[in-house]
Amino acid sequence: MNAKETPQNVPVSIDTKRCKACDICASVCPAGVLAMAYDSTSTLGSKVSIISEETCIGCCDCELACPDFAISIASKHEFNFSKLTEEAKQKARILKDNNFRIKD
Numbered sequence: 001m002n003a004k005e006t007p008q009n010v011p012v013s014i015d016t017k018r019c020k021a022c023d024i025c026a027s028v029c030p031a032g033v034l035a036m037a038y039d040s041t042s043t044l045g046s047k048v049s050i051i052s053e054e055t056c057i058g059c060c061d062c063e064l065a066c067p068d069f070a071i072s073i074a075s076k077h078e079f080n081f082s083k084l085t086e087e088a089k090q091k092a093r094i095l096k097d098n099n100f101r102i103k104d
């Protein structure tokens with residue numbers, strides 16, 4: 001799979017081989033979809049994780065912001081994305097307050 005191919009029926013996919021765990025994608029996501037999870041094998045001690053796939057609105061902000069071209073967002077023609085709900089915004093706020101880390 002190259003960086004721009006997205007598996008079917010999946011809104012967001014991440015090429016973990018390209019990801020360096022910088023957390024930029026999690027910081028720009030308005031819907032609380034992406035977060036950093038503890039990973040002792042990673043150089044930075046964490047890895048990006050898709051924690052709320054169902055709230056992805058397909059805005060592509062993460063894809064555009066990733067410096068390593070590690071994220072692919074499904075085409076709006078092929079995936080029925082969510083609307084940006086208050087619940088999703090709240091998820092994003094909670095993650096921001098925890099430096100985009102998944103709470104233990």
Ligand code: SF4
Nearest residue numbers: 019020022023025066
């Ligand atoms: S912005 Fe890209 S490199 Fe940084 S954590 Fe997200 S997927 Fe990984």
Ligand code: SF4
Nearest residue numbers: 029056057059060062
């Ligand atoms: S496309 Fe938008 S809502 Fe979906 S994970 Fe990326 S930044 Fe978040």
